[in-house]
Amino acid sequence: MAQSTTHARDTASRTPPPATPVDAAPLTKKAATRVPLRHRLRRDRALLLMVLPALLLLLVFNYVPLIGNVVAFQDYDPYIADNAFQAMTQSPWIGVEHFRHMVEDRLFWQAVRNTLAIFAIQLTLFFPLPIALALFINSFVRPRVRAVAQAILYLPHFFSWVLVITVFQQMFGGAGLVAQVLRDHGHEGFDLMTDPGLFKFLVTFEMVWKDAGWGVIVFLAALAAVSPDLYEASAMDGANRWRRMWHIQLPALRPVVALLLVLQVGNALTVGFEQILLQRTAVGPTASEVLDTYVWNTGLDNGNFGYGAAIGIVKGVFGLLMVLGANKAAHLMGEQGVYKR
Amino acid sequence: MTPNSLSASSRSSRRTFLANSGLAALVVAGGAPLLSACGGSGSKNEGTTTGKKLKDLLPAYAASSLASPDIPAKNGSAAGFTKALPASALKVSVPQKLGRGGEFTVMAPIWGNVPKQGNPYWTAMDKAAGVRVKWQNQQGDTYGQKLGAVLASSGVPDAVVVPGWELTGKIPSAIANKFADLGPYLSGDKVKEYPNLAAIPTGAWQRSIFGGKLRGLPMPSATTPNIAPFYRTDLFEKEGLEAPTSAQEFYDLCKQLNAPKSKVWACGDMSWAAWNIFGVLPEKPYYWKLVDGKLVNRYETDEYLEALEWSRKLYSAGFVHPDAKAETGSIGDLCAAGKVWMYCQDLSDWYGKAAVQRVDNKKFRMEAFDYFAADGGAPTLYARPPADIWTFISEKADEKTVHDILALANYTAAPYGSKEQRLRMYGVEGVHHTFEDGVLTKNGKGNNEVFSTYEYLASPAPFVAYPDLPDVTEGMVEWQQRQGAHTKKPLFHGMMIIEPTRYTELNAEFEDLEKDIVRGRKKVADMQQAAADWKSGGGDKLRDWYKKLLDETGATGDSAS
Numbered sequence: 068m069a070q071s072t073t074h075a076r077d078t079a080s081r082t083p084p085p086a087t088p089v090d091a092a093p094l095t096k097k098a099a100t101r102v103p104l105r106h107r108l109r110r111d112r113a114l115l116l117m118v119l120p121a122l123l124l125l126l127v128f129n130y131v132p133l134i135g136n137v138v139a140f141q142d143y144d145p146y147i148a149d150n151a152f153q154a155m156t157q158s159p160w161i162g163v164e165h166f167r168h169m170v171e172d173r174l175f176w177q178a179v180r181n182t183l184a185i186f187a188i189q190l191t192l193f194f195p196l197p198i199a200l201a202l203f204i205n206s207f208v209r210p211r212v213r214a215v216a217q218a219i220l221y222l223p224h225f226f227s228w229v230l231v232i233t234v235f236q237q238m239f240g241g242a243g244l245v246a247q248v249l250r251d252h253g254h255e256g257f258d259l260m261t262d263p264g265l266f267k268f269l270v271t272f273e274m275v276w277k278d279a280g281w282g283v284i285v286f287l288a289a290l291a292a293v294s295p296d297l298y299e300a301s302a303m304d305g306a307n308r309w310r311r312m313w314h315i316q317l318p319a320l321r322p323v324v325a326l327l328l329v330l331q332v333g334n335a336l337t338v339g340f341e342q343i344l345l346q347r348t349a350v351g352p353t354a355s356e357v358l359d360t361y362v363w364n365t366g367l368d369n370g371n372f373g374y375g376a377a378i379g380i381v382k383g384v385f386g387l388l389m390v391l392g393a394n395k396a397a398h399l400m401g402e403q404g405v406y407k408r
Numbered sequence: 409m410t411p412n413s414l415s416a417s418s419r420s421s422r423r424t425f426l427a428n429s430g431l432a433a434l435v436v437a438g439g440a441p442l443l444s445a446c447g448g449s450g451s452k453n454e455g456t457t458t459g460k461k462l463k464d465l466l467p468a469y470a471a472s473s474l475a476s477p478d479i480p481a482k483n484g485s486a487a488g489f490t491k492a493l494p495a496s497a498l499k500v501s502v503p504q505k506l507g508r509g510g511e512f513t514v515m516a517p518i519w520g521n522v523p524k525q526g527n528p529y530w531t532a533m534d535k536a537a538g539v540r541v542k543w544q545n546q547q548g549d550t551y552g553q554k555l556g557a558v559l560a561s562s563g564v565p566d567a568v569v570v571p572g573w574e575l576t577g578k579i580p581s582a583i584a585n586k587f588a589d590l591g592p593y594l595s596g597d598k599v600k601e602y603p604n605l606a607a608i609p610t611g612a613w614q615r616s617i618f619g620g621k622l623r624g625l626p627m628p629s630a631t632t633p634n635i636a637p638f639y640r641t642d643l644f645e646k647e648g649l650e651a652p653t654s655a656q657e658f659y660d661l662c663k664q665l666n667a668p669k670s671k672v673w674a675c676g677d678m679s680w681a682a683w684n685i686f687g688v689l690p691e692k693p694y695y696w697k698l699v700d701g702k703l704v705n706r707y708e709t710d711e712y713l714e715a716l717e718w719s720r721k722l723y724s725a726g727f728v729h730p731d732a733k734a735e736t737g738s739i740g741d742l743c744a745a746g747k748v749w750m751y752c753q754d755l756s757d758w759y760g761k762a763a764v765q766r767v768d769n770k771k772f773r774m775e776a777f778d779y780f781a782a783d784g785g786a787p788t789l790y791a792r793p794p795a796d797i798w799t800f801i802s803e804k805a806d807e808k809t810v811h812d813i814l815a816l817a818n819y820t821a822a823p824y825g826s827k828e829q830r831l832r833m834y835g836v837e838g839v840h841h842t843f844e845d846g847v848l849t850k851n852g853k854g855n856n857e858v859f860s861t862y863e864y865l866a867s868p869a870p871f872v873a874y875p876d877l878p879d880v881t882e883g884m885v886e887w888q889q890r891q892g893a894h895t896k897k898p899l900f901h902g903m904m905i906i907e908p909t910r911y912t913e914l915n916a917e918f919e920d921l922e923k924d925i926v927r928g929r930k931k932v933a934d935m936q937q938a939a940a941d942w943k944s945g946g947g948d949k950l951r952d953w954y955k956k957l958l959d960e961t962g963a964t965g966d967s968a969s
Contacts, residue, residue: 145560146582154560233736241730242671250669260734263929349734351924367553369913370577
């Protein structure tokens with residue numbers, strides 16, 4: 068993988084590009100377009116048939132529901148008609164009223180602030196951890212030790228959030244293990260679970276415990292793709308462990324890191340739902356309300372579907388802009404990002 | 409509240425009301441549903457129903473005389489039954505199967521694991537009532553969110569159970585839009601086809617009128633407080649302690665008992681009890697009182713702020729168990745385990761905890777202490793609505809299905825002492841329960857299958873019957889009766905009021921704010937600010953809306969004075 072990256076960068080920096088195999092691709096593509104559609108359909112029908120179910124699912128679950136976005140511009144009442152579509156045709160239009168309300172809505176902005184703060188903390192404290200863990204696991208030579216380490220790290224991923232939060236409550240809650248040990252030694256008790264000031268770190272901490280091990284998988288795969296020849300060659304040149312990591316392993320991880328970063332940034336406004344909803348009362352909405360829980364509370368609980376949809380649209384547009392921006396940044400740094408130009 | 413006493417009182421109050429407001433009834437055009445000042449899209453459903461229209465809608469009452477309770481109802485309490493009869497001595501309440509074998513779907517909340525479709529309990533119930541129910545059980549804690557989505561779809565089940573606490577947002581208008589008018593089947597003497605439904609107290613039926621039509625099959629409830637402050641009587645006696653009788657005494661007691669070092673805390677979250685101790689008005693729509701002819705809302709009263717302040721003090725002094733602060737786990741279980749001295753919860757916990765704990769500890773006793781006013785005098789308690797859970801029938805259900813659902817409701821509403829009630833509450837003898845030496849015991853299968861699902865379909869006048877723990881039954885009913893003596897009716901008591909949808913979000917923030925304040929995350933002054941925002945954000949308009957409703961209905965409650 069390290070080789071291919073260097074290769075790609077080399078070709079990109081040379082101008083004009085020489086006739087390399089990479090350059091030959093557009094030619095074959097052009098040739099392919101000359102084959103009539105009918106022939107191509109016949110030729111690829113097996114492939115097309117295989118794609119069809121996935122395409123249908125995408126259509127039914129991702130594209131048809133997009134129609135529902137019209138309720139963001141309505142005073143939508145789902146109960147006035149027999150089904151959602153009829154209700155949409157019968158609900159009065161109110162233009163951008165929901166969006167205007169959003170600008171003035173103190174609670175909405177509170178949710179935005181919390182969401183972005185949690186995102187920033189997750190990005191700095193959570194994101195690098197799986198990379199470090201992958202390097203750590205990769206350093207185990209004996210496969211058995213490696214398998215055990217992986218199993219232990221993956222396990223918490225399969226716990227539900229309810230369970231994770233209960234475990235944390237038992238450990239760090241006001242009546243938990245840590246607090247009790249402190250009290251036994253004459254100190255004040257301590258309650259991490261109900262401290263609004265530390266909540267954003269708490270959710271990140273919980274996320275690290277639950278999912279950092281799981282995040283290792285993709286990085287381990289990238290590391291596995293590194294040819295052993297490179298290690299051998301560098302060892303021959305007298306590179307120590309540190310240098311091997313710096314010059315071989317980290318460059319090998321670079322495209323994956325860039326890809327995941329772009330995706331992560333695109334999801335900046337999605338910082339966890341169930342986990343946060345479950346701990347809402349413990350710290351109060353001022354510290355814990357994020358966009359997703361706010362949409363849940365106003366849209367579903369209070370039945371203001373139109374406003375919930377409007378927030379969803381804003382969130383989607385923001386996410387799209389973030390992906391485009393991050394991808395652009397990745398290109399500027401010479402990475403592929405999510406897609407090529 | 410016995411069926412007899414309730415209906416007598418509500419009938420007489422209705423009669424006085426009619427006498428007082430003969431003119432008003434004329435003004436509202438024969439008692440048509442009262443409309444709000446300015447109509448929105450859902451305006452046809454807003455307001456309440458009174459006068460002749462109401463009288464025409466309500467089913468005629470015919471008391472059931474199947475069994476006389478060991479403790480008759482008084483002061484709005486339930487009736488108490490302390491003895492269990494052997495199956496042979498049970499009476500028949502539904503002599504003839506009314507169901508015609510139709511199949512229908514019922515969506516209902518459930519707290520626990522959903523029993524398997526086709527289990528012996530459901531099969532026996534269906535067979536006995538002559539119907540075939542396809543249950544769609546949903547977890548009770550998240551029922552509201554499911555309900556909102558299901559009602560918005562085109563696939564509304566034939567019958568849907570809706571608890572009163574889910575009547576938020578647009579749900580009330582959804583009920584008026586999506587569910588059938590049961591008037592043609594039940595109003596007046598028509599109800600006599602279903603004798604057990606005719607024995608449901610009239611007050612409960614009045615609360616079942618949505619958008620000017622009788623739509624709900626009610627689950628009647630006692631009008632005494634449902635939240636009880638529990639304490640471990642056995643432990644108190646062992647320590648030579650007595651239950652507190654004033655807010656200060658409660659605080660001092662907490663100070664004495666609190667011992668976090670030994671993992672024991674004085675109490676759970678007491679804010680629900682605080683509403684009663686400080687005489688705070690109930691929740692919407694009974695959250696008004698008349699002061700010098702002006703409507704004052706719960707959020708504007710001093711009592712409300714005082715109750716918050718007191719609950720807050722308990723938190724800041726460290727008396728409240730950390731799990732209660734984080735709202736995780738069951739505080740009731742902690743109290744039963746001796747880790748918390750006092751907590752407040754639904755009255756049913758009295759039986760729930762005793763039934764579990766007495767298996768191992770025969771001396772276990774957990775009771776509720778009487779409410780007191782903050783200064784130690786008699787408390788001001790507000791009556792609860794006489795019904796707070798309903799079953800509605802889909803508008804699309806055909807006549808035969810409606811009949812079948814009503815037949816099942818008639819079966820589930822059979823009173824204590826009947827064969828039908830025994831089957832509903834305890835399942836099949838030998839399969840789900842055993843009866844030996846006058847003691848009725850549910851076995852493991854019974855506990856797993858015989859759940860409170862059918863009772864939501866309509867139940868008889870409120871009663872408490874735990875023949876396995878007669879002292880608990882007595883304790884519960886007597887507690888209700890003692891509290892009932894201090895209970896008065898809030899304004900609009902018993903009426904089903906649907907607020908205009910534009911006001912539905914007005915008080916959405918208050919519950920979060922209450923929790924923030926008592927837990928010390930916000931100041932009591934923030935609540936005053938929120939109340940001011942509420943006023944300017946529509947609260948004053950809502951007040952005008954209610955004032956108009958008040959003038960038109962002539963409702964008084966006991967709180968007008």
